[in-house]
Amino acid sequence: MQMSGLGLGAVMLPQVPIMGNPVAEGQLLDPWFDAATKKKLAETALNAARDKGATYTDVRIGRYLQQYLFTRERQVQNIINAESYGIGIRVIANGTWGFSATSDVTPDGIAKCAATAVAIAKANSKFQKEPVVLAEQKGVGDKTWKTPLTKNAFEIPVREKIDLLMKVNGAAMDNGANFVTSNLFFVNEQKYFASTDGSFIDQDVHRIWPTFTVTVTDKASGKFKTRDAISSPMGMGYEYLDGLATEKIAGPNGMVGYRNSYDMVEDAIMAAKQAREKVTAKSVEPGKYDLVLDPNHLGLTIHESVGHPTELDRVLGYEANYAGTSFATLDKWKTKNFNYGSKLVNIVADKTQPHTLGAVGYDDEGVPCKEWDIIKDGILVNYQAIRDQVQILGEKESHGCCYADDWSSVQFQRMPNISLKPGTEKRSVLDMIKGVEKGIYIVGRGSYSIDQQRYNFQFGGQVFYEIKNGEIAGMLEDVAYQSNTQEFWNSCVQLCDKDDYRTFGSFFDGKGQPAQISAVSHGSSTTRFNGVNVINTGRKI
Amino acid sequence: MAILTKEEAKKIIDKVLAFSKADEISASLSGNRTGNIRYARNSVSTSGETYDLSLSVTAVYGKKSGTATINEFDDASLEKTVRRAEEIAKLAPDNPEYVPMLGAQQYVNTNAFAQSTAGIDPEYRAKAAFGSIEPCSKKNLTAAGYMEDRSGFTALGNNKGLFAYNKSTSVDFSVTVRTADGTGSGFVQRDYNDASKLNTNTATEIAMQKALASVNAKALEPGKYTVILEPTAAHDLILNMMRNMDGRSADEGRSFLGKKGGQTRLGEKLLDERVTIYSDPANPEVPGSPFANDGRPQEKVTWFEKGVVKNMYFSRFWAEKKGVKAIPSPDGIVFQGGSESLADLIKSTEKGILVTRFWYIRTVDPQTLLYTGLTRDGTFYIENGQIKYPVKNFRFNESPVIMLNNVEAIGKPVRTNGSLIPPLKIRDFTFTSLSDAV
Numbered sequence: 001m002q003m004s005g006l007g008l009g010a011v012m013l014p015q016v017p018i019m020g021n022p023v024a025e026g027q028l029l030d031p032w033f034d035a036a037t038k039k040k041l042a043e044t045a046l047n048a049a050r051d052k053g054a055t056y057t058d059v060r061i062g063r064y065l066q067q068y069l070f071t072r073e074r075q076v077q078n079i080i081n082a083e084s085y086g087i088g089i090r091v092i093a094n095g096t097w098g099f100s101a102t103s104d105v106t107p108d109g110i111a112k113c114a115a116t117a118v119a120i121a122k123a124n125s126k127f128q129k130e131p132v133v134l135a136e137q138k139g140v141g142d143k144t145w146k147t148p149l150t151k152n153a154f155e156i157p158v159r160e161k162i163d164l165l166m167k168v169n170g171a172a173m174d175n176g177a178n179f180v181t182s183n184l185f186f187v188n189e190q191k192y193f194a195s196t197d198g199s200f201i202d203q204d205v206h207r208i209w210p211t212f213t214v215t216v217t218d219k220a221s222g223k224f225k226t227r228d229a230i231s232s233p234m235g236m237g238y239e240y241l242d243g244l245a246t247e248k249i250a251g252p253n254g255m256v257g258y259r260n261s262y263d264m265v266e267d268a269i270m271a272a273k274q275a276r277e278k279v280t281a282k283s284v285e286p287g288k289y290d291l292v293l294d295p296n297h298l299g300l301t302i303h304e305s306v307g308h309p310t311e312l313d314r315v316l317g318y319e320a321n322y323a324g325t326s327f328a329t330l331d332k333w334k335t336k337n338f339n340y341g342s343k344l345v346n347i348v349a350d351k352t353q354p355h356t357l358g359a360v361g362y363d364d365e366g367v368p369c370k371e372w373d374i375i376k377d378g379i380l381v382n383y384q385a386i387r388d389q390v391q392i393l394g395e396k397e398s399h400g401c402c403y404a405d406d407w408s409s410v411q412f413q414r415m416p417n418i419s420l421k422p423g424t425e426k427r428s429v430l431d432m433i434k435g436v437e438k439g440i441y442i443v444g445r446g447s448y449s450i451d452q453q454r455y456n457f458q459f460g461g462q463v464f465y466e467i468k469n470g471e472i473a474g475m476l477e478d479v480a481y482q483s484n485t486q487e488f489w490n491s492c493v494q495l496c497d498k499d500d501y502r503t504f505g506s507f508f509d510g511k512g513q514p515a516q517i518s519a520v521s522h523g524s525s526t527t528r529f530n531g532v533n534v535i536n537t538g539r540k541i
Numbered sequence: 542m543a544i545l546t547k548e549e550a551k552k553i554i555d556k557v558l559a560f561s562k563a564d565e566i567s568a569s570l571s572g573n574r575t576g577n578i579r580y581a582r583n584s585v586s587t588s589g590e591t592y593d594l595s596l597s598v599t600a601v602y603g604k605k606s607g608t609a610t611i612n613e614f615d616d617a618s619l620e621k622t623v624r625r626a627e628e629i630a631k632l633a634p635d636n637p638e639y640v641p642m643l644g645a646q647q648y649v650n651t652n653a654f655a656q657s658t659a660g661i662d663p664e665y666r667a668k669a670a671f672g673s674i675e676p677c678s679k680k681n682l683t684a685a686g687y688m689e690d691r692s693g694f695t696a697l698g699n700n701k702g703l704f705a706y707n708k709s710t711s712v713d714f715s716v717t718v719r720t721a722d723g724t725g726s727g728f729v730q731r732d733y734n735d736a737s738k739l740n741t742n743t744a745t746e747i748a749m750q751k752a753l754a755s756v757n758a759k760a761l762e763p764g765k766y767t768v769i770l771e772p773t774a775a776h777d778l779i780l781n782m783m784r785n786m787d788g789r790s791a792d793e794g795r796s797f798l799g800k801k802g803g804q805t806r807l808g809e810k811l812l813d814e815r816v817t818i819y820s821d822p823a824n825p826e827v828p829g830s831p832f833a834n835d836g837r838p839q840e841k842v843t844w845f846e847k848g849v850v851k852n853m854y855f856s857r858f859w860a861e862k863k864g865v866k867a868i869p870s871p872d873g874i875v876f877q878g879g880s881e882s883l884a885d886l887i888k889s890t891e892k893g894i895l896v897t898r899f900w901y902i903r904t905v906d907p908q909t910l911l912y913t914g915l916t917r918d919g920t921f922y923i924e925n926g927q928i929k930y931p932v933k934n935f936r937f938n939e940s941p942v943i944m945l946n947n948v949e950a951i952g953k954p955v956r957t958n959g960s961l962i963p964p965l966k967i968r969d970f971t972f973t974s975l976s977d978a979v
Binding site: 021022023024025075076077079097099103120123124127128129130162178215217219221222223224226316317318319320321324325327408410447448449450451452454455456460478480482513514533535537538539540541 | 577579581582583584585586587588589591595597608609610611612625628629632633634636637638663667670671683685686687689715716717719723728793794795797799800801802803811900901902903904905906907908909910911913914915917934936938940942943973974975976977978979
């Protein structure tokens, strides 16, 4: 479960998955095979697999680029430029999946790899109890898709990125921080998909995540407090760091919400001041509170309590030994009246929303991406399913949410964006707070834990403000809320409108054995939940 | 080909070092063969095997360093990789915390390699899975499990005279067994260097028993309870504490080992006097690597002795700055215990809760090492020395530091995830809510 988390170790150099080999910065911009060459290589694989007896084959020729920068205070800790490329071939033979991958992308290497995939399928077919049933997918022919961006992050010199992080760290230190670590993560997936259905899809996917942790220490008391960035990882280019005023949303007590443009320096200044304020903040009185949850916090709660339990492979038991199963069973879904949440709760899955981590043109099975309902007016109406699963739901078309984190990994069902629709009545966060008598306003992702069937959860946050009689009454510390998924979503009583809507994201969500990562966004507007149990997490050692 | 001998590895590394014109040059050569098999719903879902042999070269000019890797080993490729590492180094910013490479070191002998594991083939894996699935199928239980075997080597060398070589094997197995109606669940995990010690069939029996025994769990009120933590459960909380023993964080006042006035807790009695924790790469039951990634020797280190903080680990930079020994973080640990078995601990318990394992453990407060998480796959109520009935899972909020001050009894350590961990009887363990999860 090392990678299942959404957070990163703040003090030490984060343990992030590096999947490629180190290369020089400039090599990240080197051109790779053009689409015509990739098509030729893919056809080699499709033909070789068919000749060995495969009844279906798909091929992913991928080049995966990463640039990660790590700094602390006034120095660079590490810069990683990594590249990984190769081909993954998945086949069905004797009604069974087989997969093999190789970095030898020569016609000979590809043919051998295809033969291995077929041999594995045939060997595993001896143990197969449930033959693969694949939903039909018409070939889409030659297609291309590219993350819409205005600044390719890999074209921005490392020097400029370091300068930004040094400015961020300096701003935090100048405003009271004792320590600060800051990071920039950039990912580019150049992937070509081909299948025996007649699809040849070339995609260029970009992701970005700027983040930091500010630490304040108080020698006299021995206390230390941290505040993480309230940025979000995005499916965008370097333009996310423009800090456009038009993308800022004013919150209470000078808080700023960032929509599709992030001001990293401004947030670092705020973080340093808030971390300092935390040292002397009031310790929360445990009890029931109405919670006003900012999108940058609520996204994680959505991820854990709606995203994971509605993954069909979990529901069916395929993840039982690792991530677990799900309370959202097929029986509950079949009743068509399982109250997952209150009537205000409308949760959609998609891989199409612009600027999100999930957005692509086609998934890793060549299925065109779309949007579908998971919870409608509070009722559980659907799951997340891929080509070999949708028949279980009585559907004929895959949802298009299959993903592999590398050319060498086999694709499987991964979470699409899972988002809470904003309210239809005009309402800002300031309006919402005015209506709360006894509550807590929570921003940012903190500690998070949920059981293996996704009933019982506990969440912390980055910043907590007490709300008394419609007004912010000061900062709180030692806050965590515990609830049960169904109870929690049924206590949802009010939503801010679309002007407050923002996405939260997870860059390194983990699943499977061997573990794979994926990146996913969760949109929402600020939302109110009534009467949630809050505990005090303060202890003495 | 994936596992080179010491001589074969040295030959390649020496060639690399000879190609370099940098101030300092180091090469790390490692090879692994990893195999796995995964099953769920009593059927194999995936299996595979990967080979990987790769060379990583780090060149240094002054305080600038650059790394390049390759998986081809002809002279031209080796030289090209050295040149690339040198180019990357020249373009890198100065690292103010750079410490020059180590010279020749003395390493202890460890024995972490077993031919039985290195020889595992797809048939062995299929049989291991079958040995776990078959008894479950027969009793209408559902198994989901995973086995991963690895054999490999690592060799390090630099132009200051350091050379290190180690080969090792490991096999990790875990299975979750559930009743057909999903009302009972049991779990077991095993890990060894020597695969001949692994019997997936007998291990699965334990998970089966727990699955059947955990049906119809009763709800107890959350609160403070005496708990018996099986080694798997105890391991997770104790290892979380060990991961926070970085000396620099303590010196900087942002660790549970920091305290008022800017001092650290080194030398202070922090845990119950029966708690002694050390690491020892030469321990025959949990052999570790004789060296850390940067070539520092791994030696026997006592972290807590009779509850007193004896050592912290350091980067070489920080240790030099502070004038202390640069002890690397350990691979695994040995939590010294007594002779009592898990059954003995249960027998001597008037009222308590037996915990098979914890799940989804996350830090709540790094200052006090407060963690939250849940019990999972077999939680039982004990009364008058006997397991009475299964209970619903709990969420806990507890610190290993507080827990290791509330020690009632320490049992006999058993190998768990590469460490030797005893079952622990702890009083006043804090459960804060109930979970309906099975």
